[in-house]
Amino acid sequence: MNNNPQTGPKTTRHALIRFLIVVAAVIGFVFYSYGWTVTEVDLDKPQEAQRQENVGNALRELLSPRIFTQERDVIEITASFLMTCGSSDVEIPDSVAHESGGIVTISPTCGEEGDVVDVTVSNFAALADTRIRWIPPEGQSRPREDLITEREEIVLDSTGSFSGQIEVPRIRGSEGQLHQVAIRSAFPSGPVELSDITQLTILRMVETIFMALLATSIAIPIASLISFFAARNLMRPIRLTVGKLFMAVLFFAIGAVAGASLLSGFGQFAARVGQGEEYGIVVGIIAPIVVVVLAIVGLRYLNPPTDKSKATLADTTAADHLRGMINAVLLTLLIVFAVGALAGFFVWLAAQLQVIGESVRPEFLKELGITREEIYPLNPFEWTQNATADGIKAIGTLLDIIGTLITLIMPIIAGVVTGISLSNVASQVATVPLRTLPKTLQHIMGSILGALVGAILFAVLAYLGMSAALFGLLVPIAAAIIAGNILSIIYTQMVTPPNPPPNRPRAHVMIASGLFWIGAVIAFVLAFNTLNVGRALVDGTLPPTTTSSILGVELFTYMVTSAGVGFVLCGIAGALVGTNSNFALGSTLYNLSRTALNTIRSIEPLIMGLVFVVWVGIGPFAGVLALTLHSIAALGKLYSEQVENIDPGPVEAIQSTGAGWLQTVVFAVIPQIIPPYIAFTMYRWDINVRMSTIIGFVGGGGIGLLLQQQINLLRYRDAGVAVLAIAIVVSFLDYTSAYIRERLT
Amino acid sequence: MLEIKNLTKIYDNGFKALDNVSFTIPDGQFVALIGLSGSGKSTLLRCINRLIEPTEGQIIWNGLDLTAISDEDMRLVRRRMGMIFQQFNLVKRSKVITNVLAGRLGYMSPMYSLLNYFPAEDKQDALANLQRVGIGEQAYKRASELSGGQQQRVAIARALMQNPELMLADEPVASLDPATSHGVMKYLEDLNKEDGLSIICSLHFLSLARAYSDRVIALKDGKLEFDGPPELIDNVRFKEIYGEDAVEVGIN
Numbered sequence: 002m003n004n005n006p007q008t009g010p011k012t013t014r015h016a017l018i019r020f021l022i023v024v025a026a027v028i029g030f031v032f033y034s035y036g037w038t039v040t041e042v043d044l045d046k047p048q049e050a051q052r053q054e055n056v057g058n059a060l061r062e063l064l065s066p067r068i069f070t071q072e073r074d075v076i077e078i079t080a081s082f083l084m085t086c087g088s089s090d091v092e093i094p095d096s097v098a099h100e101s102g103g104i105v106t107i108s109p110t111c112g113e114e115g116d117v118v119d120v121t122v123s124n125f126a127a128l129a130d131t132r133i134r135w136i137p138p139e140g141q142s143r144p145r146e147d148l149i150t151e152r153e154e155i156v157l158d159s160t161g162s163f164s165g166q167i168e169v170p171r172i173r174g175s176e177g178q179l180h181q182v183a184i185r186s187a188f189p190s191g192p193v194e195l196s197d198i199t200q201l202t203i204l205r206m207v208e209t210i211f212m213a214l215l216a217t218s219i220a221i222p223i224a225s226l227i228s229f230f231a232a233r234n235l236m237r238p239i240r241l242t243v244g245k246l247f248m249a250v251l252f253f254a255i256g257a258v259a260g261a262s263l264l265s266g267f268g269q270f271a272a273r274v275g276q277g278e279e280y281g282i283v284v285g286i287i288a289p290i291v292v293v294v295l296a297i298v299g300l301r302y303l304n305p306p307t308d309k310s311k312a313t314l315a316d317t318t319a320a321d322h323l324r325g326m327i328n329a330v331l332l333t334l335l336i337v338f339a340v341g342a343l344a345g346f347f348v349w350l351a352a353q354l355q356v357i358g359e360s361v362r363p364e365f366l367k368e369l370g371i372t373r374e375e376i377y378p379l380n381p382f383e384w385t386q387n388a389t390a391d392g393i394k395a396i397g398t399l400l401d402i403i404g405t406l407i408t409l410i411m412p413i414i415a416g417v418v419t420g421i422s423l424s425n426v427a428s429q430v431a432t433v434p435l436r437t438l439p440k441t442l443q444h445i446m447g448s449i450l451g452a453l454v455g456a457i458l459f460a461v462l463a464y465l466g467m468s469a470a471l472f473g474l475l476v477p478i479a480a481a482i483i484a485g486n487i488l489s490i491i492y493t494q495m496v497t498p499p500n501p502p503p504n505r506p507r508a509h510v511m512i513a514s515g516l517f518w519i520g521a522v523i524a525f526v527l528a529f530n531t532l533n534v535g536r537a538l539v540d541g542t543l544p545p546t547t548t549s550s551i552l553g554v555e556l557f558t559y560m561v562t563s564a565g566v567g568f569v570l571c572g573i574a575g576a577l578v579g580t581n582s583n584f585a586l587g588s589t590l591y592n593l594s595r596t597a598l599n600t601i602r603s604i605e606p607l608i609m610g611l612v613f614v615v616w617v618g619i620g621p622f623a624g625v626l627a628l629t630l631h632s633i634a635a636l637g638k639l640y641s642e643q644v645e646n647i648d649p650g651p652v653e654a655i656q657s658t659g660a661g662w663l664q665t666v667v668f669a670v671i672p673q674i675i676p677p678y679i680a681f682t683m684y685r686w687d688i689n690v691r692m693s694t695i696i697g698f699v700g701g702g703g704i705g706l707l708l709q710q711q712i713n714l715l716r717y718r719d720a721g722v723a724v725l726a727i728a729i730v731v732s733f734l735d736y737t738s739a740y741i742r743e744r745l746t
Numbered sequence: 747m748l749e750i751k752n753l754t755k756i757y758d759n760g761f762k763a764l765d766n767v768s769f770t771i772p773d774g775q776f777v778a779l780i781g782l783s784g785s786g787k788s789t790l791l792r793c794i795n796r797l798i799e800p801t802e803g804q805i806i807w808n809g810l811d812l813t814a815i816s817d818e819d820m821r822l823v824r825r826r827m828g829m830i831f832q833q834f835n836l837v838k839r840s841k842v843i844t845n846v847l848a849g850r851l852g853y854m855s856p857m858y859s860l861l862n863y864f865p866a867e868d869k870q871d872a873l874a875n876l877q878r879v880g881i882g883e884q885a886y887k888r889a890s891e892l893s894g895g896q897q898q899r900v901a902i903a904r905a906l907m908q909n910p911e912l913m914l915a916d917e918p919v920a921s922l923d924p925a926t927s928h929g930v931m932k933y934l935e936d937l938n939k940e941d942g943l944s945i946i947c948s949l950h951f952l953s954l955a956r957a958y959s960d961r962v963i964a965l966k967d968g969k970l971e972f973d974g975p976p977e978l979i980d981n982v983r984f985k986e987i988y989g990e991d992a993v994e995v996g997i998n
């Protein structure tokens with residue numbers, strides 16, 4: 002065959018490839034088939050008669066939801082039967098007609114167990130649902146099925162008649178006594194009404210929709226903010242010199258600690274002022290307004306809207322720095338005070354609203370002390386009053402929650418605001434001096450600042466690591482990333498010629514990345530062992546909480562050790578790169594936020610719900626928290642994709658005018674993303690309604706809880722109502738949200 | 747004065763879009779930048795205001811080496827360089843006046859612009875600049891409601907708000923019809939003649955370059971192919987720039 006030397010090897014190769022494809026296909030098929038075993042597909046079970054009947058019943062009931070009820074009158078007519086003919090001389094009375102004219106006759110009127118008895122009903126309630134019961138002289142009565150139709154449920158015909166046969170039941174020791182055959186008919190009387198379960202379903206459905214609404218609305222602002230950090234096109238251009246980055250981190254940390262410890266008291270004081278607890282409510286309302294107005298006037302005076310003077314930052318004067326500092330101090334105090342006072346005012350207002358709301362409620366309801374879920378017949382006027390009262394109180398409750406929440410997290414607010422202000426000022430002031438530093442000093446400064454920042458960063462990571470075994474991996478991972486970078490930087494700086502990246506030979510790139518991995522693995526193992534992370538992972542025990550004293554401050558030894566690792570690694574890294582090299586801050590933030598979003602998104606809300614139920618108890622609040630967290634991640638991702646899809650032209654144009662990053666976002670990005678943001682928010686609300694219908698299965702409240710209860714009680718007709726309600730609401734929302742999205746895009 | 751020295755741009759994928767380009771533009775010149783599509787015109791213009799980071803070489807503007815300054819300083823420098831684009835690059839959903847005012851952003855302290863506040867004098871300037879490009883009455887329409895030529899004039903007004911010394915124009919008339927093209931080019935000419943702005947304008951049609959520019963710089967495959975007055979471009983030069991098969995077509 003191989004007479005042509007050129008095609009020979011080629012044909013063999015083709016044959017080999019074909020063979021490999023066949024092998025792969027066979028392996029793939031085996032793998033796929035295994036799936037059918039793993040999932041226990043079993044065609045016998047669904048054929049079992051009992052199962053078929055069960056599923057038939059369940060489905061029938063589910064599809065016959067108990068939406069309506071109607072009062073029913075039950076009337077009974079009886080006929081007598083003597084057990085064992087001739088066993089007694091008791092006379093068998095004739096059947097007596099009911100006052101409505103209905104009568105039941107049986108024949109024979111005496112007999113043994115197992116005998117068949119003809120039952121004839123006439124003149125009774127037309128079309129009434131009817132049951133035949135056997136009533137022995139003592140003991141339980143028993144349902145009898147009609148032997149002809151083999152059913153217990155009987156419907157009388159339109160003349161109120163029926164004829165059928167029943168079997169005499171086995172009832173010991175009742176010979177010679179009279180038994181009764183009872184025809185019990187129920188027929189509707191009174192109006193058709195919504196059943197209790199329907200009313201409950203409506204209440205729970207409203208709760209469900211509100212859960213979805215709340216989760217979505219809380220998620221929107223948070224997700225919007227995160228989405229900018231998770232958008233590659235916005236983040237990639239953000240670079241910072243290493244010196245500025247270090248200054249910013251260092252002073253953020255200092256500011257955060259200082260703010261949280263010094264200013265949160267001030268914020269809480271502001272809250273008390275706003276609440277009227279310090280100087281009365283009049284001062285409480287006026288003081289914040291005065292302070293805010295004064296501060297705004299001051300800030301405006303300090304900061305003219307336009308600033309044409311400087312050609313470059315080198316023109317910045319000491320006076321500019323001073324102004325910047327005063328600005329920062331004013332702004333920090335202003336924000337902390339205003340937020341605190343507003344929170345306090347909310348709490349005060351909430352209390353007033355509770356009182357006002359209650360005063361609007363109709364008097365008689367106050368006395369009854371009704372709850373939301375009880376339904377009383379109210380006339381429209383009373384209903385309006387009652388609803389107004391509930392509405393006012395609801396606003397009050399919301400304000401109270403917001404106010405209390407702000408007061409609770411005041412240390413965080415104060416810390417973050419102060420941290421941002423301080424790091425802003427510090428990096429502004431340091432910019433020009435850092436830039437003009439001589440080469441050696443740049444590296445020395447880099448080393449010092451890097452070591453400090455590294456210590457802080459690693460201490461924070463270690464603190465997280467002390468909370469759960471898996472988080473213990475954070476320090477080794479961070480150490481690995483930095484150490485890997487150190488090795489590859491050493492290589493690129495010292496060994497390869499300083500070529501621009503695209504020109505760098507492939508081999509160099511490969512060596513650099515090889516070195517990265519070597520450094521990373523070594524640092525990971527070292528940090529892992531030093532901190533004994535392995536033990537935490539195996540035993541689930543957390544690091545020991547022994548403390549050691551550093552400069553008179555008691556700190557966890559574990560954190561100190563980690564800080565030491567960070568100190569050394571970041572010190573080396575800082576020394577290598579120096580303060581003037583660029584750090585791709587944007588890309589780092591992008592990667593971090595993308596990772597966080599993807600991780601959170603991959604956890605189903607049902608699982609989150611389980612955790613939140615442990616924290617806040619069974620009920621809709623747990624569901625709202627779970628849905629909110631999931632929505633933040635999901636919306637953050639969707640939003641950020643919208644940001645990445647915007648027309649880059651306007652962004653470029655606004656940037657080319659000399660606008661800063663924030664200005665570019667406000668003027669070029671936000672106008673473009675509003676329509677898709679609204680569309681995706683609708684879409685998310687839609688999903689959240691679906692999710693909140695099932696989050697109740699893990700205790701998250703809403704209609705899911707009701708559905709689960711009914712299913713557990715085997716009340717399929719009641720469950721059917723919930724299922725129907727879910728179907729209606731979900732498809733309605735589906736339709737509306739699709740409609741709105743279509744209109745918008 | 748703008749000096750470009752040995753400017754080279756290599757994109758991340760290794761493509762060399764500019765190869766050792768050098769030239770000097772004295773103040774007040776109208777320079778037409780020509781070359782085939784893909785020859786590096788847009789890359790060159792964007793390197794000048796560093797929307798794209800040059801790989802090597804220097805850009806010296808009024809004595810300041812723009813390739814050596816920090817991002818923050820570059821932002822301050824950009825305020826004096828206007829730029830207009832083939833696609834106009836207006837924020838279509840915003841009002842015309844907002845688009846024009848955006849030209850002031852570089853001069854505004856960010857706190858104010860976050861609140862969408864602009865000083866009254868800026869608003870007057872914006873209206874005056876719109877008047878100047880002949881669309882004063884469109885100020886409160888949405889940008890998307892305007893025609894192409896009008897949008898490009900809004901973009902010019904936006905650039906004017908920066909009070910620029912240099913105007914970079916990247917094929918400003920390539921998506922406009924001939925009559926509208928001349929309208930827009932006339933406004934650029936006007937800025938050059940009356941306000942003394944230097945203009946670097948990349949153009950598709952040599953006839954436009956001949957009509958409006960003092961000087962033509964031609965790029966070919968990222969290299970400087972020609973630099974001189976438009977009259978010097980004869981048929982031979984033309985074929986060198988645009989390739990053997992090219993024929994000059996006019997735009998009237």
Ligand SMILES: Nc1ncnc2c1ncn2[C@@H]1O[C@H](COP(=O)(O)OP(=O)(O)O)[C@@H](O)[C@H]1O
Binds near residue numbers: 786790
């Ligand atoms: N971001 C980029 N990455 C890689 N190559 C690019 C990029 N932008 C442009 N190029 C390439 O650089 C060359 C010059 O592009 P450009 O400056 O847009 O040319 P012109 O404006 O003259 O048409 C083109 O071949 C283009 O494909």
Ligand SMILES: [Mg+2]
Binds near residue numbers: 784787788789917
């Ligand atoms: Mg181009």
